[in-house]
Amino acid sequence: MGDLENHFGDDASLDVEDTKNILEFLVQNSAETSTMQSSLMFLKSIGNKDIIAMSQTKVWEKLHKDIEKEVFESNDIKSKANCKACHTDIEKGLIDNDKIKNINSFIF
Numbered sequence: 001m002g003d004l005e006n007h008f009g010d011d012a013s014l015d016v017e018d019t020k021n022i023l024e025f026l027v028q029n030s031a032e033t034s035t036m037q038s039s040l041m042f043l044k045s046i047g048n049k050d051i052i053a054m055s056q057t058k059v060w061e062k063l064h065k066d067i068e069k070e071v072f073e074s075n076d077i078k079s080k081a082n083c084k085a086c087h088t089d090i091e092k093g094l095i096d097n098d099k100i101k102n103i104n105s106f107i108f
């Protein structure tokens, strides 16, 4: 949030009010304030490392190691960051096994 002009190659800068509101939301809903198992798991995996994407953590890599690279690159997914393509309830913070799509359903 401190350098939105350089946001993964895009200029995502916002006005002061929007920046303040989004930052407040992010702090209030950060993994540090959560009691969810996955939040604790990711926090532990991040440790003191300078990691900006969950998909770069050791725990994420371990959980997804059996999924072939082609699946993430498929037209339906396009990126590891597209968690919702496979975890249908992730916007509610839920990553239950029965809410994970069958990865064989993605067309290559």
Ligand code: HEC
Pocket: 038, 054, 055, 063, 064, 066, 067, 071, 072, 077, 079, 080, 081, 082, 083, 084, 085, 086, 087, 095, 096, 097, 100, 103
């Ligand atoms: C290609 C589909 C796919 C994408 C995209 C994906 N996941 Fe997953 N994820 C899976 C599958 C399949 C499993 C189950 C792996 C297993 O049980 O062996 C899983 C497991 C997990 C688990 C463990 C769930 C549990 O109950 O133990 C977490 C947490 C998780 N993913 C988070 C994420 C996050 C965060 C993202 C985005 C940054 C993401 N995943 C992107 C398919 C995906």
